[in-house]
Amino acid sequence: MTESVHAHxxxxxxxxxxxxxxxxxxxxxxxxxxxxxxMFFIGGSMSMVIRTELFQPGLQFTDPLFFxxxxxxxxxxxxxxAVMPAFVGLANWQIxxxxxxxxxxxxxxxxxxxxxLPFAFSMLLSTLFMPGGAPAGGWTMYPPLVLMTGxxxxxxxxxxxxxxxxxxxxxxxxIVTILNMRTPEMNLMKMPLxxxxxxxxxxxxxxxxxxxxxxxxxxxxxxxxxxSFFNAAxxxxxxxxxxxxxxxxxxxxYIMILPAFGVVSTIIPTFARKPLFGYASMVxxxxxxxxxxxxxxxxxMFTVGMPLAAExxxxxxxxxxxxxxxxxxxxxxxxxxxxxMTFETPMLWAISFVVLFTIGGFSGLMLxxxxxxxxxxxxxxxxxxxHYVLVTGSVFGIFGAVYYWLPKWTGNMYNERLGKIHFWCxxxxxxxxxxxxxxxxxxxxxxxxxxxAIQFTDWNxxxxxxxxxxxxxxxxxxxxxxxxxxxxxKAPARVWDGAIGxxxxxxxxxxxxxxxxxxxxxxxxxxxxxx
Amino acid sequence: MTRSARQQSNRTLALKLAGITLAMFGFGFxxxxxYEVFCEITGLNGKGVNRIVxxxxxxxxxxxxxxxxxxxxxxxAGSWEFRPSQSRMRVQPGRLYSVSYQxxxxxxxxxxxxAVSSIAPGTAAGYISKLECFCFRQQRFAPEEQRMMPxxxxxxxxxxxxxxxxSIAYTLFDSLNREAAPGS
Numbered sequence: 001m002t003e004s005v006h007a008h009x010x011x012x013x014x015x016x017x018x019x020x021x022x023x024x025x026x027x028x029x030x031x032x033x034x035x036x037x038x039m040f041f042i043g044g045s046m047s048m049v050i051r052t053e054l055f056q057p058g059l060q061f062t063d064p065l066f067f068x069x070x071x072x073x074x075x076x077x078x079x080x081x082a083v084m085p086a087f088v089g090l091a092n093w094q095i096x097x098x099x100x101x102x103x104x105x106x107x108x109x110x111x112x113x114x115x116x117l118p119f120a121f122s123m124l125l126s127t128l129f130m131p132g133g134a135p136a137g138g139w140t141m142y143p144p145l146v147l148m149t150g151x152x153x154x155x156x157x158x159x160x161x162x163x164x165x166x167x168x169x170x171x172x173x174x175i176v177t178i179l180n181m182r183t184p185e186m187n188l189m190k191m192p193l194x195x196x197x198x199x200x201x202x203x204x205x206x207x208x209x210x211x212x213x214x215x216x217x218x219x220x221x222x223x224x225x226x227x228s229f230f231n232a233a234x235x236x237x238x239x240x241x242x243x244x245x246x247x248x249x250x251x252x253x254y255i256m257i258l259p260a261f262g263v264v265s266t267i268i269p270t271f272a273r274k275p276l277f278g279y280a281s282m283v284x285x286x287x288x289x290x291x292x293x294x295x296x297x298x299x300x301m302f303t304v305g306m307p308l309a310a311e312x313x314x315x316x317x318x319x320x321x322x323x324x325x326x327x328x329x330x331x332x333x334x335x336x337x338x339x340x341m342t343f344e345t346p347m348l349w350a351i352s353f354v355v356l357f358t359i360g361g362f363s364g365l366m367l368x369x370x371x372x373x374x375x376x377x378x379x380x381x382x383x384x385x386x387h388y389v390l391v392t393g394s395v396f397g398i399f400g401a402v403y404y405w406l407p408k409w410t411g412n413m414y415n416e417r418l419g420k421i422h423f424w425c426x427x428x429x430x431x432x433x434x435x436x437x438x439x440x441x442x443x444x445x446x447x448x449x450x451x452x453a454i455q456f457t458d459w460n461x462x463x464x465x466x467x468x469x470x471x472x473x474x475x476x477x478x479x480x481x482x483x484x485x486x487x488x489x490k491a492p493a494r495v496w497d498g499a500i501g502x503x504x505x506x507x508x509x510x511x512x513x514x515x516x517x518x519x520x521x522x523x524x525x526x527x528x529x530x531x
Numbered sequence: 532m533t534r535s536a537r538q539q540s541n542r543t544l545a546l547k548l549a550g551i552t553l554a555m556f557g558f559g560f561x562x563x564x565x566y567e568v569f570c571e572i573t574g575l576n577g578k579g580v581n582r583i584v585x586x587x588x589x590x591x592x593x594x595x596x597x598x599x600x601x602x603x604x605x606x607x608a609g610s611w612e613f614r615p616s617q618s619r620m621r622v623q624p625g626r627l628y629s630v631s632y633q634x635x636x637x638x639x640x641x642x643x644x645x646a647v648s649s650i651a652p653g654t655a656a657g658y659i660s661k662l663e664c665f666c667f668r669q670q671r672f673a674p675e676e677q678r679m680m681p682x683x684x685x686x687x688x689x690x691x692x693x694x695x696x697x698s699i700a701y702t703l704f705d706s707l708n709r710e711a712a713p714g715s
Contacts (some may be wrong), residue, residue, distance in 0.1 A: 105541045176541050206552050213558025229563060232647045233606070234702030240566050244559060307654055358625045 020115070023511060024105035025092045027157040032089025033402070035117060035441045037478070039081030040395075042125070044471050047073040049475060051433075053468035054460050057452050068136035068448035069128070070130045073140035077439050079256065080163045081121050083390065086398045086496030087259040088113075091198050093409065097173060097503035097510060098192045100183030100519040105176035120162035127152035129357030138448065140245060140419075141216065142229040143238050147223050164209045171205035174198055183502070183518040188284070190521070192501055193276065196263030196283050200290045201255050207294070208226055208251035214513035239304055246297035256285060257357075260397025261328060264350045265499070267404050268332050271347035272339025273498040278331040285324035285331075293322045302373045308415070311370045318368040322361065329395025335398045344496070345419035352427055353393060360445060363438065380442025387434045399426070399477070404482065409493040411509030412488030418480050427475040539705045591625040592688045598622075601630055601687070602700035609638045613703055616640075616679070624688040631679045632665065632701060636672035643671045643706040648699060653688045658687035 012018050012027075019031060049070045050262035054064050062070070092110065096103055104110045127134040132150015135141070141156070149156065178199045182191070191199075212489060219241075222225040228234025229242045247493045261282075276282065298314040306314075332354050343349070363385040367373050376382060399422075407413050441447075445456045452460065490509040502521075506514045599622050601615035612635040622628050627663075633706070636642055646666040650656040661667075665680035 024646060106545065149565050168552055172545050172552070175548055176544045180541050180544060207555050208549055210552050210556035211559035211562075214556050218560075218563075231704075232702065233706060237566070237570075240563065243566060244562050247559075247562065305651070305653065307652075 001020035001187050001238045014425045023105070023111050023122075025096050025104045026111065026409075026510060026512065028104075028110050029091075029093030031084075031114050032085045032117075035114070036082050036089060038087035039074055039077050039085065039121065040474070042080055043077035044474065046077065047467065048471050050074065051464040053450050054321075055349070055464040056461070057454050057457055059442060059451055062450060063135055064135060064450045068138075069134040070369070071448050072135050072139050073128070075125070077121070078390075079086060079252070080160075080243060081117075083394050084119060084163075084167060087198075087201070087256070087394075088174075090166070090194075090259065090398070090405075091170075091174055092502060093197055094405065095177055095198060096181070097408075097506065097514060098195050098450065099181065099186060100502050100515045100521075101120070101177060101180065101181035102513065102515050105172050105181055106173050109169050113166045113173065113260075116162050116166040116169075120159045120166065123155045124159040124163070128154045130155070130444070132236070133452050135375055140242075140249070141219065142245075143222065143241050146219065150219075151208065154220065155225060157216045160216050163211055164213045166186065166409065166510045167205050167209050171202035171209075174202040175206075176325050178202075183521065185255070185521045192262075193265035193279065193282055194262035195260040196258070197265075197286050200286050201258045204251045204255050204290055204293065205259070208248045208255065211412070212248040212252075214249065215241065216246075224359045226502045230354055239301075242301045242304060243298065246300045247294070249288075250297040251293045253386075253389070255287055256394050257397075258289070260337055260353065260357075261286065262355050263397045263401040265328075265402050267350040268335050268347045268354075269500070270400065270404075271344060271350075272341050274339045275500075276331070277334035277337075281327055282331055285327040288324040289306055289311065289321060290315060292324070296504065299368055299373070302370050303377045314462060315368055315370045319365060322499060325361055329354060340498075343412075344403075345416060345423055346404035347402045348423045349403065351398050352423070353400065354394045355521050356427075356431075360385055360390075360393055363388065376441060378446055380439035380445045380447055381435040383447050384434050384437035384441060388438070388496070391434070392430055396426075399423075402481070404496075405503070406484050407480055407491035408503060408508050408510055410484045410488075411482075411491055411507075412484050412486075413491050414480050414484040414488060418476060418483075422473060422476040424478060425476070426470060429466045429469035429473055432464055433467070433470050436460075436463045436466075532620055540637065563580070589636040591690070593623065595624055596621050596687055597624060597694070599628075599684075600696065601632075601673055601696040602698055603632060604682065604700065604702040605712060606702055606704050608705075609636075609643060611635065611637060611703060613701075623685055624686045625687050627662065627683060629681055631681045633679050634670075634672070635677035636675060639674045641671065641673050643669050644650050644703045645669050645706040646703050647702045648701050651698045651700070652694065655694050658690040658694075659697065659699065660685045660687060676682075676687070681692065 012024075013021060019027065020530075022028060022031075037135070047070075049062060050067065053067055095101070115309055128149045132152060134152050135146065135149050135156045137149060139148040144154075178191070178195055218227070218229040222229050222231055222236075222473050224391055228236040230236045232238065245414065265276055265282060296314055296318045298310060302311060302314070334391075336351075343351075363381065367376055367382065367385055403419055407490060408413045430442045440459050440463070443456065445460075446453055494504040495508060496504075502519055503510070503513075505519065505522075533671065538546050561686060598619055600619045603613045603615055605611040605613050614633060616631045618671070620630065625683065632646075634644075648664070650659055661682060661684045663683040664683060665682065670680065682699075684699075
């Protein structure tokens with residue numbers, strides 16, 4: 001490489017235009033993460049509307065249609081706008097740094113896959129101001145109900161097409177980067193586990209997202225072009241939608257949790273100062289979960305009227321997922337066992353992930369029992385379950401990752417005291433928010449209702465207090481992030497003394513261009529396998 | 532690896548992955564006929580099968596009685612009156628029975644409707660044979676017209692012994708004014 005190239009190594013285009021035309025994986029990672037943060041607050045404010053309305057029985061603030069719009073949009077924004085882009089942002093920042101690649105394999109496609117998202121969500125959010133309102137039939141878009149959506153309907157479909165396109169381009173980019181751009185000494189079984197989980201996630205994305213694109217296209221043609229995929233009058237079957245949707249929908253939930261597994265598998269060894277216990281079994285467990293995720297979809301629809309054989313098959317295959325997941329949980333615990341543990345903010349998030357995700361996993365096992373599911377179906381128990389795995393699972397994983405790598409990204413340490421306050425407030429309020437929903441569900445409160453019988457009032461009030469508290473707590477996080485961007489004590493290259501991995505071999509903040517030449521792996525970087 | 536060689540291999544891999552993506556998009560649509568075939572073979576979704584039966588050639592099972600329940604529903608605009616002449620019937624497998632459904636068009640417009648049947652439990656669907664049914668073809672109703680529509684059916688002697696009650700439901704749909712595949 002010539003001297004002149006070196007001199008330009010840190011030069012960026014001036015002004016805001018830089019962010020529009022950038023092809024740098026770090027810039028694009030930042031854009032993804034900030035976009036996800038914005039969407040987290042938009043989706044979060046919708047959940048504040050929901051929890052405020054549910055503070056007491058009767059209709060206080062919203063009419064039922066608007067309430068249903070809030071539940072539907074909250075889910076779509078949080079899933080496709082907050083959690084998925086946040087993980088893609090982490091992948092963009094970290095994967096090239098962790099495998100010693102100069103950038104993603106297709107930098108310009110990378111730019112495009114991010115910049116599709118603002119358009120997709122402008123379209124989706126604009127439906128709130130349309131005649132007939134935003135989609136209100138639930139994020140699962142079951143026909144025939146979803147076909148009664150007003151003018152918002154085509155916007156819903158096309159925004160999902162765009163989100164899918166963005167994820168698919170991101171996934172292809174990530175797979176090619178991981179498979180082709182690793183530094184020569186790093187074979188697959190020496191990759192950091194975050195890279196492994198993202199590789200598997202990206203394959204899930206390219207297998208599942210096109211099926212979603214297909215099924216929403218069928219909805220579109222059913223509504224506007226006279227096809228009858230889901231119309232019984234024309235020989236179609238609305239139940240078929242549920243089968244095809246959940247064929248996408250179940251892998252989707254693993255798309256949202258596997259990268260969090262990777263994050264936790266990175267953080268825990270650092271602060272336990274021990275190599276990850278059972279690295280190889282973690283890799284195989286991730287792959288098994290990914291495979292199983294394609295053969296369990298009908299557990300979302302046990303009550304739809306399936307024959308006994310199918311109910312049993314989907315019950316047992318669902319329970320089987322607990323085996324590789326259990327392997328992971330025990331590996332994390334074993335990694336901490338007799339480690340020299342310290343409890344910096346990222347570690348707190350990681351440990352709380354292990355505990356709270358396990359609670360979500362157990363309620364998932366309860367839901368997997370077919371006869372029990374007939375009682376739980378469409379109650380708040382389901383809401384409690386998937387918020388434990390998605391909020392205290394995925395979102396806590398994202399928080400942990402941000403605290404863990406923020407000093408590497410910004411060059412400054414975040415405020416540890418505020419970080420701990422953010423953590424403890426989040427953990428208290430999120431449990432206050434979601435745990436009572438288990439009781440509500442078991443007592444029979446249905447989900448997606450703006451009003452309820454008075455015996456559910458007490459726990460709903462606890463849940464709403466937790467909800468508002470959890471929402472406000474996240475403002476601390478925004479303050480911490482922007483404070484770390486602007487000021488704070490300088491972070492060293494190896495921010496955490498127990499950290500291993502190539503990303504810690506570059507200075508903090510990570511230079512604009514890194515690993516123009518493939519790096520050599522040191523003994524420490526190779527030490528992935530535990531006892 | 533040189534830069535251009537790596538770009539080449541990146542491009543090849545990306546094209547393969549894009550191929551998988553397109554294939555999975557196609558697979559989403561392929562699930563539709565697969566679903567139909569699967570349901571037809573197993574009779575799982577209660578759509579039943581079309582089979583030719585000869586009433587004369589079938590022996591009646593005198594020792595067995597089965598309850599058949601008749602349900603009706605309407606998915607049409609306006610409050611259509613649509614109900615069976617009797618809500619349940621005790622039948623013997625192998626014998627031919629009749630029931631009629633009465634429907635009245637409450638609107639002041641002519642409407643063409645299609646009745647879609649569904650049999651529950653789904654595993655019984657393969658053992659109900661219909662010799663005549665208003666659901667076989669579209670039905671045109673003049674404004675305010677009321678009429679009786681017959682169903683002639685037989686329960687197969689091979690009906691599994693654990694099935695004691697079968698329900699047959701008909702739902703009226705707007706025919707959308709086009710020729711759709713005939714219902715069962």
